[in-house]
Amino acid sequence: KDTDTSFQINSLTGLITEVRVDGVSMPLTQNFFYYEGYVGDNRVFSNRSSGAYVFRPYGPIKPASNGVRFTPIIGEIIAEARQTFNEYISQSIRINRIENYIEFDWVIGPLPTNELRGREIVTRYSTNFQSNSTFYTDSNGKEMLKRRINFRPTWKLNVSEPVSGNYYPVTSKITIRDEQQHLELAVLNDRAQGGSSLNDGEIELMIHRNCLHDDAFGVGEALNETAFGKGLVIRGSHYLTFGYTDNRKAQTPAFIEKDIAQKKLLDSWTFISPLQTTPKEYQ
């Protein structure tokens, strides 16, 4: 109501197809995928298992599901689409009447453990951006650092791990830009994650993983956390926003991103007190 922010879902696929933030629209899709973790005897580097310390995918990325069931809920304060991708991946895509972002609130787990290889779950946001193999991450938690696929600024890189060799820490934000359209897309995460932009116009973030074999780097146990006797279930959010980087709008993406970051990292505290008198007396 107060902000011109919305999204569209394709009723056949159940996936998001377009987003609108502060009156600016663009096509965007989002889906969940997984990598299988490499399993080896750890004797030489090429046989190193994917584990707590290292991410070594085995084979190509795979979609987490073939179809998505979804339920829209539309109200005066929030509107959301609840999506169920499979038995261990669900999500609510949510907007509210006062904020300039779209929230992706995911619930992942328990991941399957009945296979040889662990699963490493990622989410991908795909746009038509021409991002020239370049993206930005706040890996040191202080400033946005420029990243280029298959490139290091101080030496000639021979990439032997095309996926994990391009993954970087994302402390609270990852962005891509389209210099021709003067657009910037940002995903703010509520916890540190690994992320990349392996293809132009895409942002990929890893949000959950289990590795059924130790990587022999020191932890001495498989990464297969449990809670209440089952594999760990995690819940968290990504906040997606975008806008024009030139001055055609009053609020630039940097302004909106800083506003969201402040509100999320220094979130307000909510306390509950029993009402011991009548509401009138309390007032």
Next chain:
Amino acid sequence: RIDLNALREAMGVMQHHDAVTGTEKQHVANDYARLLQRGIEECEIISNAALNKLTNGTTNSSSHNPEESVQPFYHCPLANISQCASTENLDNFVVTIYNPLSRSIDKVINIPVVGGSYNVTDSKGVAVLTQLVPIADFVINIPGRSSNATYDLYFVATAIPALGFKSYIVSKTKSKNNDYNSEETSNRISI
């Protein structure tokens, strides 16, 4: 200051690189959770004292009037899975929102409740817009969740002052007697 020490020490322990990246062993992860929980519980003592001073309008201990009522301020550490013992079991309660930023903000507040109909009024007694949304099945079924809450109650807290607070009174009602009474969002379609 003593009440802050447990969390201070826990945060000191958690500068270790295994705590930062999550590469600690499982039993160490469990111990980190124990340390953090204990630290946060001790900080509740000081946040309760501070909020009582703020809400009673006193700013230092010398001006504290012993006859002023001491009000408990509970927080809901499991609100992220729509579970809160206080809001689920009370028909009438006060929601106090403290804003730690140095500027005024608006915020969408989300509280797990058992369902029905609710009135939310601000400090002047003016009813605010609310929305009741059924909690998603995939949240209700999270292992370890133990809650009677089946709905999330949403309302917008407006103009929470910088480094200040705002309180709202939530009351469960039997009848829907005004436009701002919350009721379940009706246009819910499964596709």
